[in-house]
Amino acid sequence: AQKVTQAQTEISVVEKEDVTLDCVYETRDTTYYLFWYKQPPSGELVFLIRRNSFDEQNEISGRYSWNFQKSTSSFNFTITASQVVDSAVYFCALSVEAGNMLTFGGGTRLMVKP
């Protein structure tokens, strides 16, 4: 069975601080995909990134960066110089071929205060 754990249920930072959202996953499959989604107060989940299990390269997109480490089964997400618009719930998710579906973590609510 698959499992995704986001240990931080809520994080509060002040604007311009850097913040890292943790994601730890469990699976016995060797082929899998990891995702991050953002859910702002409006409710729509917005896709941020997809990473497959064979690609451990870190990725940077503007102020966002992702650190994938198979050795620790982690796929952490860092926001640099946070902004108020980053306030949202962030979900990490896992997809394995056998199950086909997304297994979501419990989400981390990020509050960025001005």
Add this chain to the structure above:
Amino acid sequence: DAMVIQNPRYQVTQFGKPVTLSCSQTLNHNVMYWYQQKSSQAPKLLFHYYDKDFNNEADTPDNFQSRRPNTSFCFLDIRSPGLGDAAMYLCATSRARFGYEQYFGPGTRLTVT
């Protein structure tokens, strides 16, 4: 620009009165999903269509049904809504079931009175 559209955005229904939520997509994706999301929880998959093939999750109540008349549209029918069915209902699409990201609509918030 809208890719996954859900109507209505807010729906109020009475206890036991059937309700239908709709979803349409302009992405021409093969897979369409329906999720239920309650406050402070992760989305919970109810079922999905891979093309015309319907796939129900084991723990989805019989009260929930779905129809996909064509590639673009998918409907969620709740036959006899209970107070516990009040939630946000999210529709999503993806190109295939494995290895591709899902694109979500804005959701329909259902209130049961």
